[in-house]
Amino acid sequence: MQYQSQSVAKLYFTAAIGLFVVQVLFGLVMGLQYVMGDFLFPEIPFNVARMVHTNSLIVWLLMGFMGAAYYLVPEESQRELYSPKLAVLMFWVFLVAAALTVVGYLSVPYATLAQITGNDLLPTMGREFLEQPTITKIGIVVVALAFLYNIGMTVLTGRKTVVTIVLLTGLVGLAVFFLFSFYNPDNLVKDKYYWWWVVHLWVEGVWELILASYTHQL
Amino acid sequence: MQEVFTKSMARNIYYGGSAFFLLLFLALTFDTHQAWPARDNHQNLTEQVAAGKRLWERNNCIGCHTLLGEGAYFAPELGNVYKRFGENKEAIKGFIKSRPVEGIPGRRSMPQFNFTEAELDEIVEFLKYTSEINTENWPPNIQG
Numbered sequence: 001m002q003y004q005s006q007s008v009a010k011l012y013f014t015a016a017i018g019l020f021v022v023q024v025l026f027g028l029v030m031g032l033q034y035v036m037g038d039f040l041f042p043e044i045p046f047n048v049a050r051m052v053h054t055n056s057l058i059v060w061l062l063m064g065f066m067g068a069a070y071y072l073v074p075e076e077s078q079r080e081l082y083s084p085k086l087a088v089l090m091f092w093v094f095l096v097a098a099a100l101t102v103v104g105y106l107s108v109p110y111a112t113l114a115q116i117t118g119n120d121l122l123p124t125m126g127r128e129f130l131e132q133p134t135i136t137k138i139g140i141v142v143v144a145l146a147f148l149y150n151i152g153m154t155v156l157t158g159r160k161t162v163v164t165i166v167l168l169t170g171l172v173g174l175a176v177f178f179l180f181s182f183y184n185p186d187n188l189v190k191d192k193y194y195w196w197w198v199v200h201l202w203v204e205g206v207w208e209l210i211l212a213s214y215t216h217q218l
Numbered sequence: 219m220q221e222v223f224t225k226s227m228a229r230n231i232y233y234g235g236s237a238f239f240l241l242l243f244l245a246l247t248f249d250t251h252q253a254w255p256a257r258d259n260h261q262n263l264t265e266q267v268a269a270g271k272r273l274w275e276r277n278n279c280i281g282c283h284t285l286l287g288e289g290a291y292f293a294p295e296l297g298n299v300y301k302r303f304g305e306n307k308e309a310i311k312g313f314i315k316s317r318p319v320e321g322i323p324g325r326r327s328m329p330q331f332n333f334t335e336a337e338l339d340e341i342v343e344f345l346k347y348t349s350e351i352n353t354e355n356w357p358p359n360i361q362g
Contacts, residue, residue, distance in 0.1 A: 034292070037326035042319065045329055046292045047281025110278040111331075119276065126275025128289050162228075169236070184275075186268035188348060189258035192288065193250065 003074035005081035011091045012067025019060035019098070026053040044106070051105050051131045058129065059098045063091075065210055069151050069167065072217050077158025082150050090146045097139040101132055123184055127191070129199050130181050137181055144175045163217045170210035177201045257352035270344025277331055285348065287356055292326060295362025300342075300349040302360050310345065311338040 001007065029049045032039045040049075070087055074080055081087060104113045110126070117133035119125045124134045132140070148171045155164040180197040254260075274280070279296070280289040286297035294302075303309045314331065315338065321327030333341065 030292075033326070036324075038321050038324055041321040041327050042329060045282070046326070047278050047290065050281050050290055050292075051278070110281075111276045114276045123272055123275060126278050126280065128280050131278060131281070166232070186271060187258060187260055187263060188271065188285075189254060189351060191271075192286070 003080050005084040005087075006071050006074050008081070008084050008087040008091070009067040009071035011088065012063045012070065015091070015095055016060040016064040016067065019056045019063065022102070023053055023056040023060065026050075026056070029053075048105055048110070051110075052102055054129055055101065055105075055132065056098070059094070061207070063094065065207070065214070066147055068214055069147070069171075069210075072214065073151055073154050073164060073167070076161055076163050076217060077154050079154065079158040082153035082157070086146055086150050090143050090150075093139060094143045097136050097143075101136045104133065105131075122182065124182055127184070127195055130195065134182075137178075141175070141178060144171075144178060148172065148175050163213050166213040166216070167210060170206055170213060173206035173209065174202070177206055259347055259351045262347050262350060264343065264347075266340050266343045267347045270340035270342070270347075273333070273337055273341050274344055282328070284362070286351070286353055293328065295357050296345060296348075297351075297353070298349050298357060298360060298362055300346045302362070305346075307339075307342045307346070310342050314338060314341065 026049045029040060029044065030046060030053060033041075033046050033049065070081060104117075108116075110131075113133060114120075114125050117125075117135050119134055122134050124137055125131055130137075151171060152168060155168055158164075177198055180194045183194050185191050185194075274285075279285075282290050282293040284291060284295045284297070287295070299310065300307075303313075314328075314333065317328045317330045319330045321329075
């Protein structure tokens with residue numbers, strides 16, 4: 001480690017590993033429910049276990065590559081992170097939001113969660129992988145924008161390389177495509193079409209671009 | 219010998235290629251928008267159907283079921299359930315209404331949602347509307 005601010009990556013990696021364990025545990029619950037249909041029913045129905053499983057997967061992947069960006073961008077740009085404080089703050093915002101969301105999934109019926117988080121004001125919940133309450137989604141946008149800003153400022157005021165430029169394109173895509181999760185028309189066909197923009201353009205379009213820039217750095 | 223592949227060529231391919239495919243993607247999106255009216259069954263998208271969609275979302279039905287192929291594979295496909303139940307709305311309502319709170323021992327169970335009669339109507343109207351979307355015959359068989 002050549003730069004002190006690289007150490008914020010540690011927080012992100014630790015949480016990513018923790019969330020990975022959560023993902024695996026709930027994956028095992030679902031696996032058991034496939035074989036023993038009534039396992040944990042009605043306490044943890046399959047759909048609830050599945051939300052915890054897939055959502056913790058999404059968050060640990062995001063945390064993992066945010067941590068990786070905080071680790072490698074200083075070396076690549078040859079300067080300290082623009083704001084290590086912002087990186088730490090956003091880590092806690094993200095972790096607390098994720099934890100509260102999981103507690104919400106497990107402690108009350110989903111419809112109740114939708115009601116107390118005001119889903120009727122801006123209905124975005126109840127679509128595959130986009131089950132998070134609208135307020136959590138807003139949190140994800142804030143975290144993604146702060147991440148983009150922090151990495152962007154570091155990159156643009158430091159040494160620019162192929163790696164950082166590809167990374168930045170990926171991060172802009174990360175922030176932009178997630179915005180489609182707020183678009184939920186009554187027309188099911190349109191809904192599914194733009195759902196796909198988030199789910200698949202995120203994973204196959206944007207995340208893989210980000211990860212490609214990392215592998216190049218190695 | 220001249221260098222064959224320069225850094226600036228790589229950069230042009232990256233920016234040019236990305237811009238090209240982004241524009242192509244937008245063109246395809248535009249084309250998709252044009253194709254919708256003929257097949258998305260929007261003429262039957264009533265208030266009741268929209269309310270049914272909200273109920274569908276608010277209870278996370280997609281967490282167990284697939285709808286037109288997309289969703290979870292724990293429980294039956296519901297995009298064509300209206301047709302599977304012989305276009306019998308009461309039968310679908312009856313099924314949803316009669317789920318035991320404690321589930322069925324040893325079997326995969328569906329929760330009891332305690333819907334009102336009006337909510338059941340909304341859900342069923344939503345499932346009917348969905349079954350009439352032109353999906354090029356997806357799912358390919360009636361079992362889903």
